[in-house]
Amino acid sequence: MSQPDSTAADCASCCGPSRRGVLRGVAAAGVAGAAGVALAACSSGGGKPAASGPTDIGPTSGVPVGGGTIYKDDKIVVTQPTAGQFKAFSAVCTHAGCLVDAVKDGTIQCPCHGSQFKISDGAVAQGPAASPLPARTVTVQNGKLVVTV
Incomplete structure (x- = not known):
């Protein structure tokens, strides 16, 4: 995990x-x-490649309602825009390949050039990124988040 x-x-x-x-x-x-x-x-992007296949990344309780959690090792960000609704995205910014580092004020934020993405759908909220964060499939199994790339 x-x-x-x-x-x-x-x-x-x-x-x-x-x-x-x-x-x-x-x-x-x-x-x-x-x-x-x-x-x-x-x-090259460096580090471990993004997770592939179903990956148990942690409990649902680890993702705040109206916010999100970044799973750096798996290069995944999981958000919970409304209670019980989980969304997962690649944590790699579509602008320059940096890993996002924060989820706040309804956005997923990249530290490198200031791009921000909406927690509800990964769409660009503020550039310079022009493309949304790629969505990942997330399911809840026995209180745990399972993400598939």
């Missing part, structure tokens, strides 16, 4: 190198091969 994470991640650890840093590194290297390596490192 994954442990929820409610601490803010620093952008360098969630996003990897900045675009400016990658471009500077590529320019300094001056070789086309280095560009491929740098870009592959930037797009």
Whole structure:
């Protein structure tokens, strides 16, 4: 079972190198091969891949009504917009691939560039993200949340 994470991640650890840093590194290297390596490192996302298949992520009591909980290890965020209605989404921001770090004021929030997503459907509430968070299937089994990617 994954442990929820409610601490803010620093952008360098969630996003990897900045675009400016990658471009500077590529320019300094001056070789086309280095560009491929740098870009592959930037797009890898790092860490454990998102959960696949049914995953028991925790008790329903761990998700507040009108809010949500981020399960960092599984890269999943589960919200409860109204009592007994659970929604699950990828916790990877659709803008730059950072992990979201907070659920407050009816939105799921990304620390890297300020994108916010609605807890009810994952839609963009504030950019720069242009796409919603991908929805995941969540069911309740014996008081536990089971998410399928």
